[in-house]
Amino acid sequence: xxxxxxxxxxxxLTLALVAMVxxxxxxxxxxxxxxxxxxxxxxxxxxxxxxxxxxxxxxxEPSAEPYTLTFFTNNSDRTVGQGKMEQDLIDQxxxxxxxxxxxxxxxxxxxxxxxxxxxxxASNSLPDIFTAWGNTNFLSPxxxxxxxxxxxxxxxxxxxxxxxxxxxxxxxxxLYGLPRNSDFFGLYYNKKIFADNGIEVPTTEADLLxxxxxxxxxxxxxxxxxxxxxxxxxxxxxxxLERASGTFDTSKNAMDRTGSFKDPAVIQAAAAxxxxxxxxxxxxxxxxxxxxxxxxxxxxxxxxxxxxxxWEMGMAADENFPQEIRDNIGAFAFPTIEGGKGVTTDLAxxxxxxxxxxxxxxxxxxxxxxxxxxxxxxxxxxxxxxxGITFPGQKxxxxxxxxxxxxxxxxxxxxxxxxxxxxTVAQDKFxxxxxxxFYDALSQLELKKLTPEEFSNTIDGAADKSAKASQ
Amino acid sequence: xxxxxxxxxxxxxxxxPGMVLFAIMIVVPIVISFYYSLTNWDGVGEYSxxxxxxxxxxxxxxxxxxxxxxxxxxxxxxxxxxxxxxxILIAMLVQYCGRWEKLLRVCIFIPSIIxxxxxxxxxxxxxxxxxxxLNRVLTIIGKSDWSQDWLGSxxxxxxxxxxxLMWQGxxxxxxxxxxxxxxxxxxxxxxxxxxxxxxIQFNFRIVLPLLTPVLxxxxxxxxxxxxxxxxxVYLLTNGGPANSTQFMxxxxxxxxxxxxxxxxxxAISILLVAICLIVTVIMNRAMKREVGEY
Numbered sequence: 001x002x003x004x005x006x007x008x009x010x011x012x013l014t015l016a017l018v019a020m021v022x023x024x025x026x027x028x029x030x031x032x033x034x035x036x037x038x039x040x041x042x043x044x045x046x047x048x049x050x051x052x053x054x055x056x057x058x059x060x061e062p063s064a065e066p067y068t069l070t071f072f073t074n075n076s077d078r079t080v081g082q083g084k085m086e087q088d089l090i091d092q093x094x095x096x097x098x099x100x101x102x103x104x105x106x107x108x109x110x111x112x113x114x115x116x117x118x119x120x121x122a123s124n125s126l127p128d129i130f131t132a133w134g135n136t137n138f139l140s141p142x143x144x145x146x147x148x149x150x151x152x153x154x155x156x157x158x159x160x161x162x163x164x165x166x167x168x169x170x171x172x173x174x175l176y177g178l179p180r181n182s183d184f185f186g187l188y189y190n191k192k193i194f195a196d197n198g199i200e201v202p203t204t205e206a207d208l209l210x211x212x213x214x215x216x217x218x219x220x221x222x223x224x225x226x227x228x229x230x231x232x233x234x235x236x237x238x239x240x241l242e243r244a245s246g247t248f249d250t251s252k253n254a255m256d257r258t259g260s261f262k263d264p265a266v267i268q269a270a271a272a273x274x275x276x277x278x279x280x281x282x283x284x285x286x287x288x289x290x291x292x293x294x295x296x297x298x299x300x301x302x303x304x305x306x307x308x309x310x311w312e313m314g315m316a317a318d319e320n321f322p323q324e325i326r327d328n329i330g331a332f333a334f335p336t337i338e339g340g341k342g343v344t345t346d347l348a349x350x351x352x353x354x355x356x357x358x359x360x361x362x363x364x365x366x367x368x369x370x371x372x373x374x375x376x377x378x379x380x381x382x383x384x385x386x387x388g389i390t391f392p393g394q395k396x397x398x399x400x401x402x403x404x405x406x407x408x409x410x411x412x413x414x415x416x417x418x419x420x421x422x423x424t425v426a427q428d429k430f431x432x433x434x435x436x437x438f439y440d441a442l443s444q445l446e447l448k449k450l451t452p453e454e455f456s457n458t459i460d461g462a463a464d465k466s467a468k469a470s471q
Numbered sequence: 472x473x474x475x476x477x478x479x480x481x482x483x484x485x486x487x488p489g490m491v492l493f494a495i496m497i498v499v500p501i502v503i504s505f506y507y508s509l510t511n512w513d514g515v516g517e518y519s520x521x522x523x524x525x526x527x528x529x530x531x532x533x534x535x536x537x538x539x540x541x542x543x544x545x546x547x548x549x550x551x552x553x554x555x556x557x558x559i560l561i562a563m564l565v566q567y568c569g570r571w572e573k574l575l576r577v578c579i580f581i582p583s584i585i586x587x588x589x590x591x592x593x594x595x596x597x598x599x600x601x602x603x604x605l606n607r608v609l610t611i612i613g614k615s616d617w618s619q620d621w622l623g624s625x626x627x628x629x630x631x632x633x634x635x636l637m638w639q640g641x642x643x644x645x646x647x648x649x650x651x652x653x654x655x656x657x658x659x660x661x662x663x664x665x666x667x668x669x670x671i672q673f674n675f676r677i678v679l680p681l682l683t684p685v686l687x688x689x690x691x692x693x694x695x696x697x698x699x700x701x702x703x704v705y706l707l708t709n710g711g712p713a714n715s716t717q718f719m720x721x722x723x724x725x726x727x728x729x730x731x732x733x734x735x736x737x738a739i740s741i742l743l744v745a746i747c748l749i750v751t752v753i754m755n756r757a758m759k760r761e762v763g764e765y
Binding site: 221227228283284285286287288289297302432433435436440443444447449 | 513599600601620621622624625628708709711712713714725729730731732
């Protein structure tokens, strides 16, 4: 008992500290945010005082009485990208429903955001609506402790959600959140470098290896690779494993222990990874190269390709890069590998970010109603696509304008012609400590300190430990 | 005065503020850390007591802990056996540089006043494989086959990390010895010269023994800083590649904050404190030798 009280004290102190720091930050702003921030405007409306009325939660229909919802998001910048999209929709909703006030709280980067969610959950004061991720190590503890409200999937039939995207937020057939974007992995390439060296977009491993040779002769790094952050290598491994085995189920089954990473396809994929490295795919020294360095290498034309997710499609508009390169960025799907069963239309796509609702929210029905409205196709999906922000987790082809950048079109093509999607990637299914084992094994594989066989045994051990820990 | 100091109550009152501060800032955190090191806390959820299981795990099956301890010792040896003798030598030589002395003194100390972040990132770009200064120079002088993936291959990375750390700490070591040498009275030098001692004899037979107190404190500081080393390693390699440059502090950070094993991380931090204390005591004992007054 004393232990718990101490912990509560600690949490309270931490929160007080965070609040103080945030308050101090707010004061230093140039006044613009203070007057325009939604939380400030919320207190101006008369509805704020009535926010505590418990009657609202009783009815299933959103009531006409004034009420306040709290919205906690990881998009701190409310003037660009997803943050602006959220804010625009929130403002619009409050305008259409004058009795509703939505208070926004933001915190980034993600690890800190997730820590605060844990603190909120521990002190039983989760915000009504908050950013959530489908990753096992984030979502399943919350679901297990009954912290999340269930959303009725049948009410979303008009929304055009991709099934796999909703599955990412589901557990035991119940839906606990709505996905806001689709992430997927591929290769960006510099069309000019390809043309100058007579390289066609590779669709097989042999094409790609031949391209490496040509590029290396010209002293161009074939693929810019962020080797320091092992999650990139993790995604690379997922792709290679699928290309070897022909299905994303190999990894899925290995993680839920209906299968195993001691599969011959794992060894084949790991061997292919080492083969690419031996062929000089990433140049020298990629293991200590970080995200920014790799991105820059591609953006400045020092590398011909860049292995990264769709979220970098904004490179085509990044003014830090020369115009000539920005105009020449394209993207293609992972090529097939030798002896593998996978095809290029199998796409490693997952649905990471989204929103969830607190189960003990006083305005659960209202929160669900707002979220359902926010994700109407003409709201979120149309907005994020037409502003080039991200790929929604919903169908968006009806919103194509034809003004998309070349790379946006390439990516869109990859996404829409995909014949299978991976769903949550392997690394996100590990618990925190076994994820580290998985990452360490990957870098040892890349360093040739592990043979493909040893690698497959190591990660199988990690998957086993992870599955046992999360039971 | 003597009366006041012999009154226990007064002594206690005078010492109380310092002791309270010491207790709050140092003793209490260590005790709390020890408490958590006996649990399996993940930083958020419920936890239970596991006794000394974390410690047993560290000693039984954690090869990376052994590696990080080895790296810390290696760094300590590097500082004591390479950095400090070199710093003493330079401090002695700077004396003879006449009007350049002040300029040299400033230049040698500059790396110590620049933010660690900046100097570390500087070295990261020097070591860069493709675009780094080091490999470029090797290529220009026609030794391109000597160029390496300095921070990306386990064998070289640890050497590079230790080199950078020696370079960063050099200014402080130098300035302390330099001050010690400056403190040697001029009449000793005059007496030595009259007795026909050469400059070399003077420096090594007279100045060096007189530096012992400085040397002692510097050695202890060097070894403790080797065990505590965190930010430079974190920025240079973050313990990679494949844990080959993991030091005790980076390892405990990675355990606690990347792997969510707060209990385990706390156990490592308690061991770190214990090791630092033991090393300090041993070194103080070993180097306890009365030095003559001057």
